[in-house]
Amino acid sequence: MIVQRVELDQFRNYARFEGEFDPGINVIYGENAQGKTNLLEAVAYLSTASSHRARYDRELIGFDADHARIRAGVFSRDRDFQLEVRLGRGVRRQLYANGVRLKSAAELSGILNTVLFCPEDLHLIREGAAVRRRFLDECICQLRPRYAEALAEYRRVYEHKTRILRDWEEHPSLLDTLEEFNLRMAQTGAVLIHYRAYFIKRLSETAPLIHQDFSGGREELELGYETVRTVTDPLASVRTILEQLLEHQRTHRKAELEARQCLSGPHKDDLTVQLNGMNAKSFASQGQTRTAALSLKLASRELFQRDTGEWPVLLLDDVLSELDQRRQEFVLQRINGGQVFITCCEETGLDTLQRGRTFHIHGGALVPEE
Numbered sequence: 001m002i003v004q005r006v007e008l009d010q011f012r013n014y015a016r017f018e019g020e021f022d023p024g025i026n027v028i029y030g031e032n033a034q035g036k037t038n039l040l041e042a043v044a045y046l047s048t049a050s051s052h053r054a055r056y057d058r059e060l061i062g063f064d065a066d067h068a069r070i071r072a073g074v075f076s077r078d079r080d081f082q083l084e085v086r087l088g089r090g091v092r093r094q095l096y097a098n099g100v101r102l103k104s105a106a107e108l109s110g111i112l113n114t115v116l117f118c119p120e121d122l123h124l125i126r127e128g129a130a131v132r133r134r135f136l137d138e139c140i141c142q143l144r145p146r147y148a149e150a151l152a153e154y155r156r157v158y159e160h161k162t163r164i165l166r167d168w169e170e171h172p173s174l175l176d177t178l179e180e181f182n183l184r185m186a187q188t189g190a191v192l193i194h195y196r197a198y199f200i201k202r203l204s205e206t207a208p209l210i211h212q213d214f215s216g217g218r219e220e221l222e223l224g225y226e227t228v229r230t231v232t233d234p235l236a237s238v239r240t241i242l243e244q245l246l247e248h249q250r251t252h253r254k255a256e257l258e259a260r261q262c263l264s265g266p267h268k269d270d271l272t273v274q275l276n277g278m279n280a281k282s283f284a285s286q287g288q289t290r291t292a293a294l295s296l297k298l299a300s301r302e303l304f305q306r307d308t309g310e311w312p313v314l315l316l317d318d319v320l321s322e323l324d325q326r327r328q329e330f331v332l333q334r335i336n337g338g339q340v341f342i343t344c345c346e347e348t349g350l351d352t353l354q355r356g357r358t359f360h361i362h363g364g365a366l367v368p369e370e
């Protein structure tokens with residue numbers, strides 16, 4: 001997958017931008033607050049129709065504008081695509097591929113996939129399980145449509161069951177449907193656990209090797225899967241997992257009614273991360289945390305490439321800061337497959353990059369090369 005060209009109109013601090021990109025490495029450099037991250041955000045938006053840092057689309061529109069537009073020429077799955085995103089204040093965003101309006105964001109990710117690494121990704125190691133679950137869900141959804149369906153269904157059923165448990169005392173008749181929701185939750189939950197277990201198994205075969213290279217063999221990364229306690233082997237068949245989930249529901253029925261909360265199911269799952277045998281969340285340094293998070297992201301990109309034959313576009317925002325010289329060099333050497341956009345404040349120090357183009361950004365505009 002290659003983003004060949006990007007045009008921005010009134011997107012964040014870009015009044016107008018046009019850039020032709022290299023199929024290899026693109027270095028976006030400039031001082032702080034000039035628009036480097038904004039450019040990566042625009043590229044990422046073309047694949048997910050969402051931003052990693054904006055809560056509302058309107059934040060992406062230039063302060064003085066009513067509309068913003070992102071356009072791009074993309075080469076993917078042996079074809080050329082023209083992608084377009086139109087954003088407007090007070091109106092629904094519109095997505096287009098080759099001039100045809102798309103119904104959903106999922107259609108975009110069928111054309112362009114990106115893996116973004118940004119400073120906020122330290123949360124992947126440091127924060128609670130929800131962040132790691134989101135990472136797993138995003139990765140697996142891109143690879144397995146059946147998983148995306150099961151996840152959507154699980155979330156629907158979970159919400160219904162939560163409402164039943166919250167309101168059953170005031171409306172006891174709600175309990176009549178509880179068993180049905182329990183069964184559907186266990187059925188879809190078993191599918192989620194099965195897929196997550198396989199993905200984590202593959203991630204465990206890939207990410208530790210990357211991390212080991214990163215740290216010059218000094219650090220050992222270990223990943224694990226924590227799910228519902230009664231599930232003895234998450235790699236077992238969906239049928240076996242289903243029985244074990246139903247068993248967990250049975251033993252927690254009274255507690256759920258008392259707590260008025262959903263206590264049983266994979267919505268509490270976690271991907272555990274250990275460094276040299278210790279919980280990374282509590283003990284890893286800033287640099288180690290960054291290295292571990294980056295190893296997870298790079299591993300997910302490699303798995304995507306192995307499954308689909310296509311490299312997702314890699315967007316590395318401010319990845320080099322806080323890494324020592326050796327780790328920096330490792331990152332720059334490791335990113336040798338597919339297209340990469342990497343932001344940094346200085347052009348110097350990137351001599352290891354043999355191929356590609358550099359773009360100097362200043363005040364939301366491309367500084368022309370001399």
Ligand SMILES: Nc1ncnc2c1ncn2[C@@H]1O[C@H](COP(=O)(O)OP(=O)(O)OP(=O)(O)O)[C@@H](O)[C@H]1O
Binds near residue numbers: 032034038062345
């Ligand atoms: N909707 C918007 N309209 C206009 N300008 C915006 C908008 N949103 C953000 N900006 C401006 O964009 C600039 C930030 O750009 P960006 O985050 O891309 O910086 P950066 O070059 O990545 O900087 P750093 O090196 O500090 O990470 C800020 O000056 C901010 O005020």
